[in-house]
Amino acid sequence: MVLRYVRCIAAAAAAMAVMSGCATPAAPTIDASTSPGTTPVSSVPFALFTHCGIYEARVQDTFFLADQPLNDGHGNPPAGWGNPYQSGTITVAGSQAVFHDDSGHTVTFHERPGATSFLQTCS
Template sequence: MAMMKRAGQPIIALALVAAVLTSCTNADENADAARATPPLRTISFNLYTHCGIDDARIGSTYFEAETPLSDGSGNPPEGWDNPFQHGTMTLKTETEAVFTDDAGHEVKFRARPGAKGFKRICS
């Protein structure tokens, strides 16, 4: 019976080593993934709507609406305040943001890499 215990010990030891190595690898991969994806941030935001909903500046980055909105005459659509709509901007990633407000509006934005200003400035 003593021989059986010894024979099984290397197998148990190898299983334990494999389990430890696997959990270390998964922990490292999870840490890398967490560092690669910035945390969600939601900020209070006044979206400029005077010429329609087309772009926004968040910090020093210019974003453009995935689907620009207007009334067809260069104004915000019906139901939007003018010249600003107050709400929140949620930064999903460094290049994706979503504006929402209490009226139920939602606009998705994508960063414009290298942009130094708004696409269009109206009077």
């Protein structure tokens, strides 16, 4: 019984040595689209609030205004947009944020420096 226990431990130790000792370190990956001094840009999932039209967006603690606000003329999102939210992605690069969705909608926003809240709220 003790011999079987010792063999199991030896086999487990040998397997761990083989699995951990044979791999070479992973090579670091470099994003060739960025150069020193630039900030990498990436899109992140984003739920754009559309309930009263598309005017503003908040990404983390930064507030952005739409370059061209969108609504149906009655305080709602335009036809073809979700309500109260439209799912998509947003990409922030410097003072600009761009929203895209799978329906082909694109909205460009620009940062409101120093803003701490939305300009307008709706019910």
